[in-house]
Amino acid sequence: MLVDLHTHSTCSDGRYTPSQLVKMAAEAGIGILGITDHDSVNGIEEALNAAAAVPGAPVIAKGVELGTQVGESSVHILGYNIDIHNKNLLDKIEEMRHAREKRLHRMLDKIGALGYHITVEQCDPKNRAVGRPHVAKALVKKGYFSSVEEAFDVLLKRGKPGYEPQPKLSPEESVELLHGAGGLAVLAHPAEIENLPLVNTLLSTIPFDGIEVYHPSADEKMQQCFLQMAEKYKLLVSGGSDFHGVEGRFPEQLGIFKVYAEKVNIIQKMLK
Numbered sequence: 001m002l003v004d005l006h007t008h009s010t011c012s013d014g015r016y017t018p019s020q021l022v023k024m025a026a027e028a029g030i031g032i033l034g035i036t037d038h039d040s041v042n043g044i045e046e047a048l049n050a051a052a053a054v055p056g057a058p059v060i061a062k063g064v065e066l067g068t069q070v071g072e073s074s075v076h077i078l079g080y081n082i083d084i085h086n087k088n089l090l091d092k093i094e095e096m097r098h099a100r101e102k103r104l105h106r107m108l109d110k111i112g113a114l115g116y117h118i119t120v121e122q123c124d125p126k127n128r129a130v131g132r133p134h135v136a137k138a139l140v141k142k143g144y145f146s147s148v149e150e151a152f153d154v155l156l157k158r159g160k161p162g163y164e165p166q167p168k169l170s171p172e173e174s175v176e177l178l179h180g181a182g183g184l185a186v187l188a189h190p191a192e193i194e195n196l197p198l199v200n201t202l203l204s205t206i207p208f209d210g211i212e213v214y215h216p217s218a219d220e221k222m223q224q225c226f227l228q229m230a231e232k233y234k235l236l237v238s239g240g241s242d243f244h245g246v247e248g249r250f251p252e253q254l255g256i257f258k259v260y261a262e263k264v265n266i267i268q269k270m271l272k
């Protein structure tokens, strides 16, 4: 059986609604579908309802992906089987969203004073994860820069005059939050951290339940390395496509990045 424990819907930066994801997963023969939006559990109920109505629909793994920061490194943490009504979790998610909005205002004030005039509305403010990429795109659209990269290099990167730090949870806090909501905490796409010593430190010092071994960012060699870590730190093995449905970003379709149920023992805990 195929599974996909990591997908994004329109409740964060995915292209398709939770219902569309469920339908596409059913068509692709996916037996378990994880809905793991960035800092949002808003898509879960729709996915559960859609799964109840679509013949051959996958079982829905109720998930979330929390963005955390360690120094310069961005560390994503997946939560599964969480209570989507847990007050602490919902409060914290809301608090982070407010903090991001405030940061956007500070950033626009800062670059405005430098002569770059962008409004909040030009920065996709409804996006739950609004940040520098959206500001950069708006700057390019207004003709200040020729590319997003240039906008970062000149203005938005750490150390540049428009930089404003992003408020983020720590991995410790996030894992605690997920456990408090009755969930399992999984280190997402460790290859994207691009820092194996940090991955080892995280896994040895924070009570993670699992590691996402199978993900488009990890080649076979990396997968072997992460499997060894799973064994060493007694972690469940997870996997998913991180499907966003965005053109030019692999996988462009659900079901083409294949994760087999027998390789991801986390599902035994999930389906309990």
Ligand SMILES: [Zn+2]
Pocket: 065, 076, 188, 189
């Ligand atoms: Zn991620």
Ligand SMILES: [Zn+2]
Pocket: 006, 008, 065, 242
């Ligand atoms: Zn993701």
